Amino acid sequence: MRKGIHPDYHEVVFMDSSTGFKFIAGSTKTSSETVTMDDGKEYPLVRVEVSSDSHPFYTGKQKFAKADGRVDRFNKKYGLTSK
Numbered sequence: 001m002r003k004g005i006h007p008d009y010h011e012v013v014f015m016d017s018s019t020g021f022k023f024i025a026g027s028t029k030t031s032s033e034t035v036t037m038d039d040g041k042e043y044p045l046v047r048v049e050v051s052s053d054s055h056p057f058y059t060g061k062q063k064f065a066k067a068d069g070r071v072d073r074f075n076k077k078y079g080l081t082s083k
Contacts, residue, residue, distance in 0.1 A: 013043040014051065021053035 007028040013035050015022045022035070024043065033045040075081070 011043055013037060013045050014048050015045055016051040016053050017047050017049055018054045019051075021051055023051070 008030075009026055009028055011024055012027045012029055012031065013022050013024055014027075015035070022037070024037065027046070029044075029046050031044040031046050033047075034042050035045040036042050
C-alpha cells in the first residue's frame with residue numbers, strides 16, 4: 001500500500017439512536033463525540049438511525065406482503081392447489 005493516501009482505520013462505537021444499543025467496530029469514520037465503554041477505553045461515538053437492534057428484519061417485526069405471481073394467479077383463478 002502507498003503511504004499517506006489511506007484514511008485512518010480505528011475502532012469506533014456505533015450507537016443506535018432509537019434504542020441506545022452500542023457496539024464497537026472498526027471504521028474510518030470520525031466523530032468529535034466520545035464515549036467510555038465497559039472495557040474502560042474511550043472511543044469516538046458515531047450515531048446511526050438503524051442497527052440490527054432496531055431494524056424490523058432482524059427484530060422479527062417485519063411484515064411480509066405476499067406478491068402473487070402469474071402462476072399463483074392462474075392456480076387461484078382455476079381452483080388449482082400448489083403442492
